Amino acid sequence: MSEAIDTRELPALITGYLAAHQARDLDAALACYTEDAVVTDEGHSHRGKREIRDWLARAASQYTYTTTLVAAHRVDDRHYVAVHHLEGDFPGGVVDLRFQFTLDGEHIAALVIEP
Template identity: 50%
Template sequence: MTTEWDGLPDNVKKFMTALDAREGAPALAVFTTDAVVTDEGHDHSGRGEIAAWLTDSVSESEYTYTTEFTGAITTGTTVDVTQHLEGNFPGGVVDLHYRFTLDGALINRLVIEP
């Protein structure tokens, strides 16, 4: 089912908003204690590793970019969010998929890939 921004689960909106604002703590709060995040082909397991990944992701890096929500599809406990990014990173433009698997009110799996 196609989902607009306002129809996304609160935990997904909180994560995406915190990531865009480069705020790690609110982003971490929406994960289960045993969650796994896969980004750039690497798994980050548990809150400790996810916290370290978020710190790296949200810290001021050499790249600046803008993001735009372009759509989402919800199927059962899975939410696939697409974001369009433009910036000064290699390639300059990318559409990323954030595939969330929900466990009640929290996220227990996130895969980020083009």
């Protein structure tokens, strides 16, 4: 069971990652992950920093879009959800995506992105 929180209450690690991701700063975004982190996006899992870097690079160049953080939830001390509203030139043009984070200390151990 998760509780809705103000988006400003997300951990600094998550807000820093989201800012780097939005700015398409691959090095800063990648530094937020553990060495063996797993990202799942569009049904595909990317394991470890090399695969995550490749995914970040593809995601940054594939479409043009704007993103707005519209909601946040705290599941527990290690699990948070950030909901983003995206509009752009991707199929469908508009979507709300749930970024589901699993934290391990000062790094992201897992991220699942889905509608």
